[in-house]
Amino acid sequence: MADRIDPLSVRKADHEISDIFLKRWSPRAMSGEAVSQEELLRLFEAARWAPSSYNEQEWRFLYAHRDTSEWQRFFDLLVEMNQAWCKNAAVLILVVSKKTMTQNGKPNLVHSLDTGMAVQNLMLQAVTMENVVTHGMAGFDRDAARRELGVPEDFDIECMIAVGRPGSPSDLPEALRDKEQPSLRRPIDAIAREGRFTF
Amino acid sequence: MADRIDPLSVRKADHEISDIFLKRWSPRAMSGEAVSQEELLRLFEAARWAPSSYNEQEWRFLYAHRDTSEWQRFFDLLVEMNQAWCKNAAVLILVVSKKTMTQNGKPNLVHSLDTGMAVQNLMLQAVTMENVVTHGMAGFDRDAARRELGVPEDFDIECMIAVGRPGSPSDLPEALRDKEQPSLRRPIDAIAREGRFTF
Numbered sequence: 001m002a003d004r005i006d007p008l009s010v011r012k013a014d015h016e017i018s019d020i021f022l023k024r025w026s027p028r029a030m031s032g033e034a035v036s037q038e039e040l041l042r043l044f045e046a047a048r049w050a051p052s053s054y055n056e057q058e059w060r061f062l063y064a065h066r067d068t069s070e071w072q073r074f075f076d077l078l079v080e081m082n083q084a085w086c087k088n089a090a091v092l093i094l095v096v097s098k099k100t101m102t103q104n105g106k107p108n109l110v111h112s113l114d115t116g117m118a119v120q121n122l123m124l125q126a127v128t129m130e131n132v133v134t135h136g137m138a139g140f141d142r143d144a145a146r147r148e149l150g151v152p153e154d155f156d157i158e159c160m161i162a163v164g165r166p167g168s169p170s171d172l173p174e175a176l177r178d179k180e181q182p183s184l185r186r187p188i189d190a191i192a193r194e195g196r197f198t199f
Numbered sequence: 200m201a202d203r204i205d206p207l208s209v210r211k212a213d214h215e216i217s218d219i220f221l222k223r224w225s226p227r228a229m230s231g232e233a234v235s236q237e238e239l240l241r242l243f244e245a246a247r248w249a250p251s252s253y254n255e256q257e258w259r260f261l262y263a264h265r266d267t268s269e270w271q272r273f274f275d276l277l278v279e280m281n282q283a284w285c286k287n288a289a290v291l292i293l294v295v296s297k298k299t300m301t302q303n304g305k306p307n308l309v310h311s312l313d314t315g316m317a318v319q320n321l322m323l324q325a326v327t328m329e330n331v332v333t334h335g336m337a338g339f340d341r342d343a344a345r346r347e348l349g350v351p352e353d354f355d356i357e358c359m360i361a362v363g364r365p366g367s368p369s370d371l372p373e374a375l376r377d378k379e380q381p382s383l384r385r386p387i388d389a390i391a392r393e394g395r396f397t398f
Contacts, residue, residue: 015237015244018327020219021320026250038214044391045214048384050319051225053337055382060398061391070394096396110337113357116315120249121220123316124323128217138252138309150396158312183254185247192243192260195269197295197349199259 003168007182014188024127025182026135028085029172030164034066035090035132043132043163046125050118058098058111059118059158062149065091073148077160079139084173089135089162094145095119096155115158126163135162202367206381213387223326224381225334227284228371229363233265234289234331242331242362245324249317257297257310258317261348264290272347276359278338283372288334288361293344294318295354314357325362334361 011022044061052058064070066089074092075083086092097115101108108114119136126132142157151157169180193199210221243260251257263269265288273291274282285291296314300307307313318335325331341356350356368379392398 011248013244013248015240017241017245017248017324021245021248021324024248024250041214041387041391042216044387045212046216046220048387048390049210049212049216049220049223051223051322051335053335055384057385057390059390060396062396063391063393065393068393073394109341110311110358112309112311113315113318116312116317117319117322118315119312120316120319123250125216125220136250136252142308149394152396155396159309185254186256188240188243188247191247191256191258192240192262194262194264194267195272195348197259197261197351197354 003170004166005169005181010182011184020124020127024123027133027166027180028135028176029167029169029180030085030088030090030133030162031167032088033090033165035163035165039129039132040091040163042129043122043125046121047118050114050121052114053108053110054101054103056098056101056108056114058108059115060096060098060155061093062096063091063093077140077145077148078137082137082139085176086162088167089164091163093161093163094149095158095161096151097158098155100154112156112158119159119161122161131165133164133166137162202369203365204368204380209381210383219323219326223322226332226365226379227334227375228366228368228379229284229287229289229332229361230366231287232289232364234362234364238328238331239290239362241328242321242324245320246317249313249320251313251316252307252309253300253302255297255300255307255313257307258314259295259297259354261293261295262290276339276344276347277336281336281338284375285361287366288363290362292360292362293348294357294360295350296357297354299353311355311357318358318360321360330364332363332365336361
């Protein structure tokens, strides 16, 4: 796509890392084209291999492809600002996580953390596929998600993810067009410290 | 290392994904050798580029290198079973996350999820370095971590991570030696479902 943004032109690492981490960003511009079930399964496959406490694998993914009977149910959960661009997504995913350990029923203190690891795998796998983009969202109705998708009380609602084909920023509503660029980060000194908490 | 385990000999993906996800596993066998500060910064650099709600970057990493005055403080937080092998780790990290949004002080509903994404980046970056291994841990004293490392109430204690050089499984205590292999996963059908929650 002619006007597709290259994150590596915007982001520079302060210390040598794999490009995959810089190339992963969260575009809103999606083309409205479908993503195949086989491609989607490759994303879940990557998520599957994330680590979890006692290998609990407490993450669960509910999803809907566009142009299916399930789509509207997922789309309606989103806040208006997310609907404005998710109408061109190919797949919407709701991520939930089991709050208790399967082995003994005790609280799982790291269920959200572990699930984040699975989500990051999913997003990084998309980067390797080059024509699939992802965008994680916190902006949706969590109560409605639980109700409309039948999520049991023992599971927490974590996030939603839009998956799609890269689109053209010029097709976004104006307010979102200006935000359509890879975000930067604070320096490492703002997030890592030797010894005690001294931020 | 002659007896170093190759995860790709144990793990097979059901759908095509990057090898990086299969190569990431959680060995306990570490050699007791140091990992340099520059190598550690490469791990934090990868973590830094994870996505977060409103680019909050709510993850914080406190760490101690072995053979420093901070080491014992971190080591003492671990449960005995983790101390048994972490004595040969090079760096111990405590991961915490800010529970409220910096912008407006409101609760951040995805602080643990976002932090998991940063942690996964850190672990995957280690995979690309080939002579650095990581192992996430939930088994440590969270109250002591808060107290001993001065973590404010506005931050949640998430996990600890051991970073080290790959070691020989034969040096592990017998009970851990048998567990020293890459874990497998349940099938995708157990974690992903179209439409409503039907697990």
